[in-house]
Amino acid sequence: MHRAYLILSRVLYAFSSLVLTSISLALIAVAVVDVWEALRTGSSLKPSMLDGIGLVVVALAVFDVGKYLMEEEVLRNRELRSATEARETLTKFLVIIVIAVSLEALVFILGAANGGLRLLIYPSILLATAAAMVAALALYLRLSSSAERRLPRA
Structure with missing residues (x-):
């Protein structure tokens, strides 16, 4: 089964x-x-x-x-058999998302440039979101790698 x-x-x-x-x-x-x-x-x-x-x-x-x-x-x-493998896999996946969000924000900035400054708020929020995702990923990597060092070796 x-x-x-x-x-x-x-x-x-x-x-x-x-x-x-x-x-x-x-x-x-x-x-x-x-x-x-x-x-x-x-x-x-x-x-x-x-x-x-x-x-x-x-x-x-x-x-x-x-x-x-x-x-x-x-x-x-x-x-996935170890915390290291899980961390690396999650990192790969989140990096894909961060890159896509960042590139989409840049495209929106180029489009908003002709539409007036008031339209720049939306791509700015998107860029801030991408930056927050990078910061959250960095924090996750820091915490998970320090936790892995404390795990007993298999």
């Missing part, structure tokens, strides 16, 4: 990873088509390009999550 559950888990994680990868590719395709349409119709290219950058950033974040699922849950032949 345990073996069947492990196989089912791997199949579901692999399927989820492939779905996320497909969605990521579709987002990139939509970005390319939107920019192409702006070029073809002669409409303003800058908004389409900024929207395209935002879509590609989100697509890369979605792809990274799918890649993470495939690497950690499908291809690895073992579960």
